[in-house]
Amino acid sequence: MLETGSRMPAERVCAVETATFDGSDPRRTALFLVEVLVIMSVIVELSQRFASGSRRLSFSQCASAFLSCSSDSSALSHSSKRHQGTAVRREPFAPLQNKTPQWMSADEAVKKLLKTGDKVFVHGAAMTPLTLVEAMTEHGKKAGLKKVEVCHIHTEGPALYTRPDCQGIFRSNSFFIGANCRETVNAGRGDFVPIFLSEIPLLFSQNIIKLDVALVQVTPPDEHGFCSLGSSVDCVRAALQNAKFVIGQVNKHVPRTFGDGIIHVSHFDALVESHRDLPEHAPKKRSAVEDKIGELIAHELVEDGATLQMGIGSIPDAVLASLLNHKDLGVHSEMFSDGIIPLVENGNITNSLKALQPGKIVGAFAVGTRKLFDFMHNNPFVVMADVTYTNRTHLIAMNPKVTAINSCIEVDLTGQVVADSIGTRMFSGVGGQVDFLRGAALSTDGRGKPILALASSTNKGESKIVPLLKPGGGVVTTRAHVHYIVTEYGIxxxxxxxxxxxxxxxxxxxxxxxxxxxxxxxxxxxxxxPSAD
Known part of the structure; x- marks a missing residue:
C-alpha cells in the first residue's frame, strides 16, 4: 500500500532502446550498461526490503524501488528531442546542460518551428497562450500550411484556427469541448475525442498522438531558471515531456504555483514575451433552483471533515456557498474556482484530515477571476498537480468522506447519465466525472458520496429526468456508477x-x-x- 501522503507519478518510465543492440555505438553501449545496473539495483533493493521483514511487497513498493534506482540513470538518457531508435522523454524539472532558449517574437517562433502536418498541443483554460495561438493561425494562412492538428482540452479566446477560413490548414481535436470549439465540432470542421481526463496524458506518453510542438504559457523564470505553468497543469506536463519542440509565452500575470507544473527554462526551444491579462470567468448569477440544490447537497450530504471535489458550473458553486458552517473540509479536485476562497478565509477548508497532501488544496486546473489567480500565486496552501495524480481513482478513494459533486444534462429512469451532449449535439466532454464518482464510491472509509445534480427541468419546461435518453445522447456515467441524483425537489x-x-x-x-x-x-x-419496495 502507498504510505499516507506518498506519491508515485504515473508518467515516470525508463527510456528503452528499440533498435537491435550490437555494441558498435558507444552511447548506446553506455545506456545498455546503465539499464543492466538499474535492474541489478532493483533486485538488491527488493532483497533488502524483503530481508528487513516486509514479506509482502505491493506493486507500488516494487515500482517505487524500481523508480528510485532508475532515477540515477536518467541523466545519461535525458534529452529534449527524440533520438533515432530511442524512446526518450524530457523531465521538465531537470535543467538541460548547455542549452539556452532563444527569445524571439511570436511570429518568429512559429515560423521557425511549425510546419505542415504537425500535431500541436495548446495549453488550456486561463493559461491559453493567446499570443502564440494568434501567431500560429496567421502563419498557417500566410505560409499555406496544411493539415496541422491542434490538440487541447477547453481553451479560452476566439480559437481563430477553428474558423471556416482555416479549413484545410488547421483542424481542432478537442479532448474536452469548450464554448469556442462547440460550433466547429458540431459543424464537422473539428473533432472530439471521448476520453477520461485522467487518461489524456497516455495519448502522449504512449505515442497515440505524437506531438511535434507544444504551445504553453508560463511565468517569467525565477532566479534558478524555473517557470511555472500557473493555474493549469492537468495534462500539460505529459505534453511537455513528449513534444519535440516547446514554445513558451512568458507572462508576468501568470500565478506562480506549487506542485507538478514546473519547467526549467532550458527546455524551451523558443520564448516569447507577452504580458496579457488572463481570461477570467466570473461566477454567474445563480437561480433559486440552483441555490436550492446547493443547500440540499450541503446540508444533507456533505459532512464535516469531507474531502470535496467540485465540477464546473453554478450548482457546484451553490454547494460551496452553503458550506460556511462546516468544519475541517478538504479539497482534492480536478478543478476549483473562486468559490473556495470564502471557505478558506472563514476557516471551513483546512485540509487537516486529508490522507493525501494533508494541509493542502489539490487541483489540476482552476477557472475563475483575478482574485482566484492572486490567491494561488506563491501560495503553498495550493498544489497544482498532474491529472494522472488528481484523478486516479484509488488515490481519490484514500481521502476521508470523499464527496464528489458534479452536474449533468439528462438522466433516464434507470439512472443512465448524459453529461457531454444534448442529443447528437456535442456540448462538453467526459472530463473527470467518472474518475471522481468512482473514487468516492470506493472511498476506503466507506463514507464517500458520489453525487450528480441537475435542475428538474430545462428553461423551456422540459423534464431532464426522462423515460428514454434523447437519440444520440452520450452516456458518460453508467447506471451502475450512479449513487445520488439531486434536484431542487430532493435526493x-x-x-x-x-x-x-x-x-x-x-x-x-x-x-x-x-x-x-x-x-x-x-x-x-x-x-x-415503479414503487419504493
Missing part, C-alpha cells in the same frame, strides 16, 4: 436499487408537472409500476 439514492425502485426514486425528485407522464412511461418501459 434520489439509487445504489442497490432495481430498475423499478430507481424509476420510483427518480420520479419523486422530478418536476411535479411531469411525474404522471413519467410514471406512465415507466410502466410502458418496465411492464410494471
Amino acid at each position: 434520489a439514492y439509487l445504489f442497490g436499487k432495481n430498475l423499478r425502485q430507481r424509476a420510483h426514486a427518480l420520479i419523486q425528485v422530478s418536476h411535479p408537472d411531469h411525474r404522471e407522464a413519467l410514471e406512465k412511461a415507466a410502466f410502458e418501459r418496465l411492464k410494471c409500476m
